[in-house]
Amino acid sequence: MKPFPKTSTGIVGTFTGFTVVFTVSIWLLVGSGLAWGNAADQKQLVDNAKHTIESFMDDPQFTWFQDHVKDAKALLIIPQLLKGAFIFGAEGGSGVLIVRDRDSNNWSNPAFYVLGGLSFGFQWGGQASEVIIMARTDGAVENLYTSSFKLGGDASIAAGPYGAGIEGSTSANLNADFLSFSRSKGAFAGISFVGVVIYASDDSNEAYYGKAIRPLDILTKKSVTNPHADGLREAAKKAVQ
Secondary structure, three states: OOOOOOOHHHHHHHHHHHHHHHHHHHHHHHHOOOOOOOHHHHHHHHHHHHHHHHHHHHOHHHHHHHHHHHHOOEEEEEEEEEEEEEEEEEEEEEEEEEEEOOOOOOEOOOEEEEEEEEEEEEEEEEEEEEEEEEEOOHHHHHHHOOOEEEEOOOEOEEEOOOOOOOOOOOHHHHOOOEEEEEEEEOOEEOOOOOOOEEEEOHHHHHHHHOOOOOHHHHHOOOOOOOHHHHHHHHHHHHHHO
16 A cells, blocks of 8 residues: 655644644743742742842853943842743743942842743744843833833844954944843753833732732832842842942
C-alpha cells in the first residue's frame, strides 16, 4: 500500500498545531515566574530584587549602568524574567518599582508590577534573565504610575550599553524613556521589550502592605511603608552614592 501523500495543508496544519502547543507551554512557563497575592512571595521578590541590584553593581559588564544609575529617576527590577519562543513567543515576570528622591538620594518603598508580552516572527529558544529597566525621563515615571502601559508604544525603550562605553548604542538609544539591562542564562534570538505590557499588581501591593493601595500612594504620597524593604532601599541608595 502506498503511503498517503503529504499535502501542504497537512504540513501547515501539523506545524500550526505544534506552534500552538509550544506557545501554550511557554505561557505556562512564563506564568510560573509571576508572583501573586501572597505576602511571603512578595517579601521573597523584594529580597531577590535587592540581590539583583547588588549583582549588577558588582558585574564588570555593567560599568555604564554603574556610572549612570545616579541619573535614573526610577528602577523597575525584575529578578526573573522568563522568555520562550518557537515562531510565537511569550515573556513575563514580576518586579518591583522604586522611585528616587533626587534631593536626598533616598528611594521609595517598592510597588509591585507584572510584565508580559507576546510576539511573532523569527525567534527561537528560551531564557531566564535578571532585568533592570531604568526610567530616565519624567514621562517614563508618569507612565509607571498608570494601571498599565506598553513599552515602545506609550514610551520608548532601548537596550542599555554594556561595559564602560556606548558601543552598539546611538544617541537615540540613550535618549529613550527607558533603558533595559539584563543578565541572562540560556539562548534566545529575535525578541525585545518593545510591545511588552507593564501593569500594576494590586494583589501583590495589598499583600505586602496589608491593605489595598495604588502605586502612586506608595511611590509619591508615601502613604504606606514596610520595614522589610529597607534592605532593598539601602542597596539602591548605595548604588547612586
